[in-house]
Amino acid sequence: MSDLRNVIVIGSGPAGYTAGLYASRANLEPLLFEGVQPGGQLMITTDVENYPGFPEGVQGPELMELFKKQAERFGCETIAQNVDEVDFSERPFKVVSEGKEYRARSVVVSTGATAKLLGIESETRLMGYGVSACATCDGFFFKDKDVCIVGGGDTAMEEAMFLTRFARKVHVIHRRDELRASKIMQERARKNEKIDFLWNREVVEVLDPAQKKVEAVKLKDTVSGEESVRETEGLFIAIGHRPNTEIFEGKLEMDDVGYLKTTRTTRTSVEGVFACGDVMDPVWRQAITAAGTGCAAAIDAERWLEAQEG
Secondary structure (H helix, E strand, C coil): CCCEEEEEEECCHHHHHHHHHHHHHCCCCCEEECCCCCCHHHHHCCEECCCCCCCCCEEHHHHHHHHHHHHHHCCCEEECCCCCEEECCCCCEEEEECCEEEEEEEEEECCCEEECCCCCHHHHHCECCCEECCHHHHHHHHCCCEEEEECCCHHHHHHHHHHCCCCCEEEEECCCCCCCCCHHHHHHHHHCCCEEEECCEEEEEEECHHHCCCCEEEEEECCCCCEEEEECCEEEECCCEEECCHHHCCCCCECCCCCECCCCCCECCCCCEEECHHHCCCCCCCHHHHHHHHHHHHHHHHHHHHHHHC
16 A cells, blocks of 8 residues: 555545645544646636625635645645546545555545536636626626526526626527426526527627627527627526536446435445535535535544544
8 A cells, every 4th residue: 555544535626625624633634636726616716705704805716725725734735636546445445646546544525516618718718707607606796787698407597597686687598499497497587577588599709808808799590500799798607517526437326417425414325435515516516615515524534434443
């Protein structure tokens, strides 16, 4: 065994760093694999104004750096590498990263989820500058503004209605002529006077990356192929999230989408493996809830390890 640990945390972000912090303070000497882009989704978030303790707001990357420093202060060892393979079939568990094998008495999974995006360059360049994948996080910044949202499911309708609390007008862009959302969600959205629908449209470009702000979207009619430009001050993407659980397929129980299943605590289907943050949360997906489950996972791991020794 090249390196045996009490706890290995796979993934960073609010959940992973909090798990690392609590495990460190419990003298479990955790090893935390941050991934090649440490910090999770908050690394592409500019202003965070809804995290308690920061009344003036904080930049997403700055917040994650503070999380990391606090975990490291208490002895959490961090490595900016991905985990390529896991074996939970026997204990101690096996974790492989960049060809090196690590062993762990317990594992905390906090690999998060990735918002599905449209896949266009301008969308990526303007992420955090008027383009967002989280209305709950960023809706406040669009007071009295005209915004667009892409999607046709329940999440898109929920986020569209949430945006009407702030925005002057919300245009729902959908590539078909009918929504996938449940009937009750469709009815609520249609009754909202601030929401209108742009049917059979898809976004092919966001303008203007050169200005570092959203000024308009270029739309393509999915029936005729005709292109048009609609002025807007913000674009929200609500076409779903994909949990980062590929390496756990066949090893941990998941739902149909790929979110890890947990018990009332953070326990997964394998004894000694725990999950926290967006990788097991298809509902809230907030930094504060992720941090809370990170705390819970570390405490669950600590108590489980104590029970093994007893």
